[in-house]
Amino acid sequence: EKARNHTGTVEGGEPMSATAEMGVLGCALLGAMDECIAEGITGEHFANSEHRRIWEAIREVTEEGLPCNVVTVHDRLNTSGKADPSYLVRCEDAAPTSTNLGYWLPLLKKSAVRRLYKAKMAKLGKALDDHTLEPDELTAAFEAEILDLSGEDTKKTTRADSLVRVLANIEQVQFKGKVFGLTTGFPELDNVIGGLHNGEMMVIAARPGCGKTALAANMAESLVSKGVPVGFFSQEMTEDQLNFRMLCTHARQDSRELMRPHTLTANDFPKISAAVGRMNSWPLHIRDKGDMTIGQIRAEARRMRAIHGCEVFFVDYLQLVHPDRRGEKRYQEVGAISAGLKNMAKELNCPVVALAQLNRETVRANRAPRAYDLRESGNIEADADQIMLLWEPTGEEMAHPTHTMVEGIIDKNRNGGTGRVNFLFRKEHTQFETVSPINDEDIPPSL
Missing domain, CATH: 3.40.50.300 (P-loop containing nucleotide triphosphate hydrolases)
Structure with a gap:
């Protein structure tokens, strides 16, 4: 069982907060999916691959307007592979009410940022090992990755955000x-x-x-x-x-x-x-x-x-x-x-x-x-x-x-x-x- 403790690691030793992931999934199962989406949460925030599967199942069920609960999410998971209903219950138990979302979200985001930093550093390490790169190219690669980290949260916008900007531009021109x-x-x-x-x-x-x-x-x-x-x-x-x-x-x-x-x-x-x-x-x-x-x-x-x-x-x-x-x-x-x-x-x-x-x-x-x-x-x-x-x-x-x-x-x-x-x-x-x-x-x- 991969998600066991609050500071465990999964899949290649990536830092994660298993309990926080379960807590957020539990809140989403209890009706807080819209709040999660508004906070910019995506499947990339989950280090555990099974948690990512559960997240996507909850998202699909919610978008289709179906009741979001252990039964509907379990059925959706079964369409793409086996699913353990008892594990969904454990996620729900990690968040007795959806109001616990405010506690779990910061922990989940912090864990995701740490994984992102680790991935960036690994990428830069590979660049250092590439002896065909010139010093200027290495400098540009380092600066791009660092600045990319500083603007990572602001880049992730939804299609709705883009359409709002497009409409605002049209209004500026027309009116x-x-x-x-x-x-x-x-x-x-x-x-x-x-x-x-x-x-x-x-x-x-x-x-x-x-x-x-x-x-x-x-x-x-x-x-x-x-x-x-x-x-x-x-x-x-x-x-x-x-x-x-x-x-x-x-x-x-x-x-x-x-x-x-x-x-x-x-x-x-x-x-x-x-x-x-x-x-x-x-x-x-x-x-x-x-x-x-x-x-x-x-x-x-x-x-x-x-x-x-x-x-x-x-x-x-x-x-x-x-x-x-x-x-x-x-x-x-x-x-x-x-x-x-x-x-x-x-x-x-x-x-x-x-x-x-x-x-x-x-x-x-x-x-x-x-x-x-x-x-x-x-x-x-x-x-x-x-x-x-x-x-x-x-x-x-x-x-x-x-x-x-x-x-x-x-x-x-x-x-x-x-x-x-x-x-x-x-x-x-x-x-x-x-x-x-x-x-x-x-x-x-x-x-």
């Missing part, structure tokens, strides 16, 4: 006019993609010099100015360079003028100082280490999510991220990086906005880009939930020195429609604005 996800700062873009969605990866792709970093920085600024914590991985620019760009945007200052001596007026300095003060309070967390691997980015993102509560991550840009393993063909490396960013979005349940380069052929062909023009890997197109491609319809040779019209082509939207958004890119402020198609002479001067 309050809000987008489904986090706003990008560009209403016309939000109208097409419905905002940035948890668990999804959006790819913003363009040829070099088309403003993709500026657009991402504008989106990040819009989010942090509303108090949304943002993580920004800058593989190409330093933190100072990125902050300089965002300061020019926020203070409406010409970036070229700021880099030339004696160009500012007495009125400019107070505006710049005020903008710096506001920016200093933004929950923006920039990481500018240029040689990060995808494993390092995911590990740092987990850390930023846990410590700073980051709700969205930007990566500039995808093809500059290093793979965890070298030696594969380039398209395989880029594919692994793309899959890693998509998995990061799912693991952290937040949006990931990844910037990417387009092939040079799109410029030479003088045509609007398509998703298959993404440089070095078709996996990016497959992994992305949304893809927006930036291009200048007039071409580089017709570009205005201070501004240019840029089309944002939403070429893929897994859960919505596609379309085009017209941007005006003010180069002097590194700022994007959404506009209707207009001629240069109709563009208002910058404020």
Whole structure:
């Protein structure tokens, strides 16, 4: 008989509380099954395999609306194997009334957590024995398991919980006019993609010099100015360079003028100082280490999510991220990086906005880009939930020195429609604005 004492062990020496398991089963037999479900109890909480069988039988009987007692549960157990009715009576005796549930539940949960920790440590021990893993991969594995433990209880939600969230999102859109996800700062873009969605990866792709970093920085600024914590991985620019760009945007200052001596007026300095003060309070967390691997980015993102509560991550840009393993063909490396960013979005349940380069052929062909023009890997197109491609319809040779019209082509939207958004890119402020198609002479001067 496996379940004999309060601190016994079963099946491989896993720590358990046999009496607590019997107590919870007894309460469930006496009508407390709904309370158990509400507390998040599942079959995984029971170390004893026979207890798990009994739990599932009680759950099935309850869900079918049948009376829950020793007789009905015994009959259900007999359909999948032999069952001892006297053992069910002993479980019932362990909890004279269903009100004992408040005593047994904490003991059951404590035992389950101890088993979970032991399983995680065993998994990490196997990772240490795998001599093919690089140190960065080991670090990422350890951090993932530890952070997974800290959020284990919050992850386990029922389908009803998910449906409640889905309905709440629909109500936000239909009755309050809000987008489904986090706003990008560009209403016309939000109208097409419905905002940035948890668990999804959006790819913003363009040829070099088309403003993709500026657009991402504008989106990040819009989010942090509303108090949304943002993580920004800058593989190409330093933190100072990125902050300089965002300061020019926020203070409406010409970036070229700021880099030339004696160009500012007495009125400019107070505006710049005020903008710096506001920016200093933004929950923006920039990481500018240029040689990060995808494993390092995911590990740092987990850390930023846990410590700073980051709700969205930007990566500039995808093809500059290093793979965890070298030696594969380039398209395989880029594919692994793309899959890693998509998995990061799912693991952290937040949006990931990844910037990417387009092939040079799109410029030479003088045509609007398509998703298959993404440089070095078709996996990016497959992994992305949304893809927006930036291009200048007039071409580089017709570009205005201070501004240019840029089309944002939403070429893929897994859960919505596609379309085009017209941007005006003010180069002097590194700022994007959404506009209707207009001629240069109709563009208002910058404020």
